[in-house]
Amino acid sequence: MAIPSTDPAISMRLAPERGTPESQPGAASAQLHDFATCCAATGVPFSTLDASGEGLASTALDVDAVWLTDDVWAGPLNTPNGLWPGRWPSHVPLWITHPQAVPAHLTVAWDGRPQAAGLLAAAARLSRAWTVPLRLLVVARHDDIYLGVDTLDTAAERLMALGVTPATAMLQRGERTTLLVAATAPDSMLITGWRFPTPGSAPRHTDVTERFFTQRRGAALLYPTPLSAGRW
Structure with a gap:
């Protein structure tokens, strides 16, 4: 990579x-x-x-x-x-990867947790270096009362502070894996978190991760995050 x-x-x-x-x-x-x-x-x-x-x-x-x-x-x-x-x-x-190795645009999916905020910096870095537009997606469960427009605004402000203005910014509610799969595309790369249970351990393989891997329609870049930073 x-x-x-x-x-x-x-x-x-x-x-x-x-x-x-x-x-x-x-x-x-x-x-x-x-x-x-x-x-x-x-x-x-x-x-x-x-x-x-x-x-x-x-x-x-x-x-x-x-x-x-x-x-x-x-x-x-x-x-x-x-x-x-x-x-x-x-x-x-x-x-x-996907047959189109260098994507036409990037999508960063964030669940609002501070521990996973490094995703935004990684996405901004790639967007600047590859000179491709970056789309911002904040994903939340239907019953998550802590994620809303304020979270989306915070993420957009962080990206702009890193020198990247999101091409689009959306807050979507629903089942997380379904939202992530829908955010993939053949000409895009989805950047999101990958949960590690403890330092030094391997990523957790679940039915959720397998469903994402097998149903996605484009490339994905999965960054390691602590157990508390994601729901996979």
């Missing part, structure tokens, strides 16, 4: 599961090359690292983000080879 910074960021691609059409020799390198080409064309500083299987566990300690491709979710998520992130020892963002 090429997160722009003054220093080159590191990208790592998760190779497809064995037995899938994408897992033929050379497929991983070719797809990683396509990603690097897109980053170079948009002026995003990056370096890349290709790893798969058991090599992911140790390599994940030294990267800024882990890039997963669509075909990873086609088979069982908890595999003996450790392809599911549950075995990874470090808290790094997970980028679940």
